[in-house]
Amino acid sequence: MNIPVAHSEFALPGIRCAGCIAKIEGGLAQVPGIVGARVNFTSKRVAVDHDAALDDRDLRRAIRDLGFTAEAIAEPGAADRAASAESRRLLRALGVAGFAAMNIMLLSVSVWSGADGGVRQMFHWLSALIAMPTVTYAGQPFFKSAWGALRRGRTNMDVPISIGVVLATALSLFETIIGGRHAYFDGAVSLLFFLLAGRFLDSAMRDRARDGAAALMRQTTPGGTIIDHDGRTLWLKSAEIVPTMVLLVAAGERFAADGIIRKGETSIDRSLVTGESAPVSVGPGAKALAGTLNLTAPVELLVTSSGADTVIAGMARLMEAAGQAKSRYVRLADRAASYYAPAVHSLALLSFAGWMLAGAGWHQSMLVAVAVLIITCPCALGLAVPVAQVVATGALMRRGILVKGGSALERLAQVDCVRFDKTGTLTLGRPEPCGPNELTAEEKQVALALAQASRHPLSEAVARMLAGEGVRPATIDDVREQPGLGIEARFGSRTARLGRPCWIGLQSQSSDLACAFALQGAPARLLAFSDRLRPDADAAIRRLGTLGLEAAILSGDRREAVMPVAASLGLTASVAMTPKDKVDMVERLSAMGKKVLVVGDGLNDGPALAAGHVSMAPASASDVGQTASDIVFLGDSLAPVPIAIAAARRTMRVVHQNFVLAIGYNLLAVPLAIMGLVTPLIAAIAMSTSSILVVANAMRLGRAAR
Numbered sequence: 225m226n227i228p229v230a231h232s233e234f235a236l237p238g239i240r241c242a243g244c245i246a247k248i249e250g251g252l253a254q255v256p257g258i259v260g261a262r263v264n265f266t267s268k269r270v271a272v273d274h275d276a277a278l279d280d281r282d283l284r285r286a287i288r289d290l291g292f293t294a295e296a297i298a299e300p301g302a303a304d305r306a307a308s309a310e311s312r313r314l315l316r317a318l319g320v321a322g323f324a325a326m327n328i329m330l331l332s333v334s335v336w337s338g339a340d341g342g343v344r345q346m347f348h349w350l351s352a353l354i355a356m357p358t359v360t361y362a363g364q365p366f367f368k369s370a371w372g373a374l375r376r377g378r379t380n381m382d383v384p385i386s387i388g389v390v391l392a393t394a395l396s397l398f399e400t401i402i403g404g405r406h407a408y409f410d411g412a413v414s415l416l417f418f419l420l421a422g423r424f425l426d427s428a429m430r431d432r433a434r435d436g437a438a439a440l441m442r443q444t445t446p447g448g449t450i451i452d453h454d455g456r457t458l459w460l461k462s463a464e465i466v467p468t469m470v471l472l473v474a475a476g477e478r479f480a481a482d483g484i485i486r487k488g489e490t491s492i493d494r495s496l497v498t499g500e501s502a503p504v505s506v507g508p509g510a511k512a513l514a515g516t517l518n519l520t521a522p523v524e525l526l527v528t529s530s531g532a533d534t535v536i537a538g539m540a541r542l543m544e545a546a547g548q549a550k551s552r553y554v555r556l557a558d559r560a561a562s563y564y565a566p567a568v569h570s571l572a573l574l575s576f577a578g579w580m581l582a583g584a585g586w587h588q589s590m591l592v593a594v595a596v597l598i599i600t601c602p603c604a605l606g607l608a609v610p611v612a613q614v615v616a617t618g619a620l621m622r623r624g625i626l627v628k629g630g631s632a633l634e635r636l637a638q639v640d641c642v643r644f645d646k647t648g649t650l651t652l653g654r655p656e657p658c659g660p661n662e663l664t665a666e667e668k669q670v671a672l673a674l675a676q677a678s679r680h681p682l683s684e685a686v687a688r689m690l691a692g693e694g695v696r697p698a699t700i701d702d703v704r705e706q707p708g709l710g711i712e713a714r715f716g717s718r719t720a721r722l723g724r725p726c727w728i729g730l731q732s733q734s735s736d737l738a739c740a741f742a743l744q745g746a747p748a749r750l751l752a753f754s755d756r757l758r759p760d761a762d763a764a765i766r767r768l769g770t771l772g773l774e775a776a777i778l779s780g781d782r783r784e785a786v787m788p789v790a791a792s793l794g795l796t797a798s799v800a801m802t803p804k805d806k807v808d809m810v811e812r813l814s815a816m817g818k819k820v821l822v823v824g825d826g827l828n829d830g831p832a833l834a835a836g837h838v839s840m841a842p843a844s845a846s847d848v849g850q851t852a853s854d855i856v857f858l859g860d861s862l863a864p865v866p867i868a869i870a871a872a873r874r875t876m877r878v879v880h881q882n883f884v885l886a887i888g889y890n891l892l893a894v895p896l897a898i899m900g901l902v903t904p905l906i907a908a909i910a911m912s913t914s915s916i917l918v919v920a921n922a923m924r925l926g927r928a929a930r
């Protein structure tokens with residue numbers, strides 16, 4: 225007997241790390257009636273396949289038993305808006321903690337410099353007045369998470385963090401009240417600041433992954449004009465359009481659904497789906513996809529797929545799924561901190577207990593424990609990765625390479641192969657004239673007038689070429705665009721045409737980027753264009769080889785358009801690939817253990833960019849391409865690709881050195897603190913010194929980039 229399987233989704237605002245994902249997916253798999261569960265860390269959702277006999281209350285109870293709260297997804301985008309709101313809350317908390325830390329540090333400098341008596345007490349109280357509300361407000365992301373875990377009888381990384389912050393703040397307040405010499409508000413608030421910085425960066429990266437899919441869906445149209453059975457027209461929202469309806473799509477509009485051309489002939493821009501640079505002529509029986517642009521003439525479309533079933537919606541799902549796989553990447557600093565923080569707090573507790581057993585009073589024992597907490601404060605460890613990334617990204621920015629997040633450099637340093645799109649990536653994506661221009665002065669004026677009347681990419685290229693020569697357009701009449709062929713008009717008593725060579729009477733050319741012009745009474749002229757390689761493309765490919773990287777082309781263009789480029793650069797190529805084909809290729813390489821850098825620019829490259837281990841796009845890329853990529857480079861040159869890889873590798877070498885400095889400092893300082901040879905004041909100075917060493921080491925990246 226087959227039991228019906230249902231599908232349910234819930235928002236999980238409490239998940240924080242890969243450990244939460246494993247706990248939820250593994251725990252739900254053990255619940256009778258649940259077939260499988262999949263957590264999306266980017267959108268903080270869980271999708272559960274289960275027996276139809278289980279309802280939402282049963283599923284929520286199962287999730288609650290694992291220590292997490294499941295919330296209903298009230299409407300599309302609700303969970304995404306909630307996650308974005310969390311990023312804003314973290315940013316506000318980070319700003320408050322950073323402002324407070326700077327001011328408390330200024331007050332602490334006076335104390336460290338020898339202020340005594342009433343002046344010292346005044347500075348301590350001022351620090352307390354700043355620190356107490358700061359810790360209460362900025363510590364909420366950790367305190368709420370820790371309390372939620374403890375209330376359900378479990379622990380998470382926020383539990384020891386909260387204990388350390390609260391303990392350091394409470395003892396500092398106690399020292400201030402009794403007139404003690406030392407207070408440690410600066411250590412508590414600084415610790416909170418660096419922890420919030422890491423959490424905000426993680427949240428911001430998840431927001432960017434969601435924005436990639438959202439940017440892709442923004443390329444679709446909100447609705448379309450339907451022709452009903454009586455021949456009347458009615459505009460409907462995209463969500464209301466269903467298969468078997470007939471869409472009337474005017475020239476210049478995007479298709480609102482997938483379907484088959486029922487009536488009319490036109491040219492469509494399919495670069496959204498295929499990456500093909502040249503428009504495609506279509507007529508009755510041809511397929512058109514949602515999001516593609518109708519260029520030249522109105523057509524009627526018989527709808528076959530709409531809404532979530534369209535190809536572009538599938539591309540958005542591919543991008544979201546690929547972004548989810550990437551979001552599981554756990555950074556080196558996080559992995560180290562996951563073991564480091566619990567050990568530090570356990571060490572402080574053991575120090576307190578040891579001194580109590582040795583006969584010291586609770587006050588002295590607590591001072592030792594706090595000294596251990598402060599001297600082992602993971603500020604230097606927390607700085608090891610981000611300060612190197614900030615310096616490196618700043619140096620790259622000065623060279624026209626914009627890195628969206630620090631973890632992109634970490635992933636870029638690991639790549640061992642590169643996959644390029646062709647049009648707009650290896651090439652400039654801008655048709656440029658090649659060969660002699662044989663047009664007479666009069667013909668140039670007429671050709672410019674025709675070109676300016678058309679939206680075809682080659683017409684726009686003709687217009688740029690002639691306008692650049694200072695040509696002024698002629699006056700033409702009776703302008704008509706022939707779908708899939710070209711544009712014609714009357715110039716005085718003569719007919720003028722600009723369009724396909726075969727339409728104008730010339731033999732078909734091998735070039736995909738050629739058009740012809742003819743003015744009645746004069747011979748037809750061929751206008752050839754080429755999509756020029758980016759400057760330094762050949763040198764950039766050779767540099768990738770010296771870095772030990774294997775490169776190839778993944779393109780949606782036809783073989784005859786791709787292979788000359790591949791041959792000139794010495795690359796292998798896969799041609800006529802759909803967005804899914806590109807994603808499948810990247811995933812196959814990843815399954816083989818490869819770390820793939822995907823470099824692309826088009827809307828159709830979005831899913832592959834998200835699927836890569838790391839991705840780059842030129843500044844000329846589409847909004848989707850720029851959003852989905854981790855790194856954007858300015859200018860026409862392809863040299864930034866190997867430059868960024870080399871810089872990323874240098875950055876990770878410095879990061880590893882910083883870890884050695886941070887951990888080596890602790891191996892030296894912690895035993896001294898445990899033995900009671902380090903006061904909390906000396907511990908705070910030592911902690912700051914370790915951070916300065918890490919920062920100074922990272923600054924070398926800026927000098928190396930010049």
